[in-house]
Amino acid sequence: MIKITGVSHHIGKQQILHDINLLLPPSQVIALIGPNGAGKSTLFSVMARLQSLQSGQVSFAVDNEERDIVQCDARTLATTVAMLSQDNQVQGRLRVHELLMFGRYPYHQGRPTASDQKQVAEIIERFELEPLAERFLSALSGGQRQRVLIAMIVCQDTPYLLLDEPLNNLDMYHSGRLMRELRELSHSQQKTVVIVLHDINQAAQFADTVVTMKDGQVQAIGCPVDVITQQTMKDLYNVDVTVLNHQGRPVIVDAA
Numbered sequence: 325m326i327k328i329t330g331v332s333h334h335i336g337k338q339q340i341l342h343d344i345n346l347l348l349p350p351s352q353v354i355a356l357i358g359p360n361g362a363g364k365s366t367l368f369s370v371m372a373r374l375q376s377l378q379s380g381q382v383s384f385a386v387d388n389e390e391r392d393i394v395q396c397d398a399r400t401l402a403t404t405v406a407m408l409s410q411d412n413q414v415q416g417r418l419r420v421h422e423l424l425m426f427g428r429y430p431y432h433q434g435r436p437t438a439s440d441q442k443q444v445a446e447i448i449e450r451f452e453l454e455p456l457a458e459r460f461l462s463a464l465s466g467g468q469r470q471r472v473l474i475a476m477i478v479c480q481d482t483p484y485l486l487l488d489e490p491l492n493n494l495d496m497y498h499s500g501r502l503m504r505e506l507r508e509l510s511h512s513q514q515k516t517v518v519i520v521l522h523d524i525n526q527a528a529q530f531a532d533t534v535v536t537m538k539d540g541q542v543q544a545i546g547c548p549v550d551v552i553t554q555q556t557m558k559d560l561y562n563v564d565v566t567v568l569n570h571q572g573r574p575v576i577v578d579a580a
């Protein structure tokens with residue numbers, strides 16, 4: 325469970341987040357959707373303590389304990405929540421497997437063990453990165469880089485993952501693979517995956533819960549079929565859509 329209580333955030337004089345209150349259920353894929361500039365990335369960066377919390381509270385429940393992000397030490401936080409941001413600047417002459425081992429840093433603190441090696445090898449296999457493992461990051465395509473960065477976040481093996489637009493640059497095969505992997509991680513390893521998506525149909529197909537945000541405020545939370553409606557899409561994006569139903573989940577089609 326992620327508990328967000330009364331979180332507001334300003335940048336300069338501009339108020340970006342307005343009194344966000346959310347209880348996000350555990351062991352689910354939770355899609356966070358909303359128009360450009362709604363405040364999704366800002367909320368993520370506050371939750372992951374990349375920007376300091378200005379007001380309110382954020383806590384992550386782990387083993388019946390509530391870890392408050394302000395009180396957590398850095399190592400505890402790094403073993404609680406991992407975040408993929410939109411503007412990842414990882415560069416240089418690092419090989420893919422070295423970057424993945426970096427994801428294990430909160431555990432090995434610079435001295436990887438056999439268990440860290442095993443975990444990295446498993447993630448390489450799981451994310452079909454074997455052909456890339458020895459390559460330098462600088463020699464990867466945009467989509468390959470994105471897949472490697474996501475794998476690094478998964479190597480961090482935290483109970484909570486915040487992924488900001490992870491499908492950027494991914495082709496249809498890799499988008500579907502990733503969403504299925506995330507669903508598997510949440511359902512079989514009890515991880516809570518919160519994911520910012522602009523592709524509403526991916527949210528509709530794979531999320532257990534959908535949260536909508538606009539103008540720095542949360543508008544709705546619920547299961548896809550309740551939240552992804554013609555009216556919600558109009559309110560959020562000012563787009564007219566037709567909503568179809570496929571196996572109990574909504575599918576939207578631009579009706580313009």
Ligand SMILES: Nc1ncnc2c1ncn2[C@@H]1O[C@H](COP(=O)(O)OP(=O)(O)OP(=O)(O)O)[C@@H](O)[C@H]1O
Nearest residue numbers: 335338340358359360361362363364365366367410
């Ligand atoms: N460093 C900054 N300085 C000033 N304003 C900022 C800064 N970062 C973000 N903002 C503003 O905060 C608001 C929310 O931005 P944020 O990146 O959180 O939105 P978002 O929902 O993630 O959008 P997108 O879907 O386009 O990624 C926007 O109006 C943006 O212009």
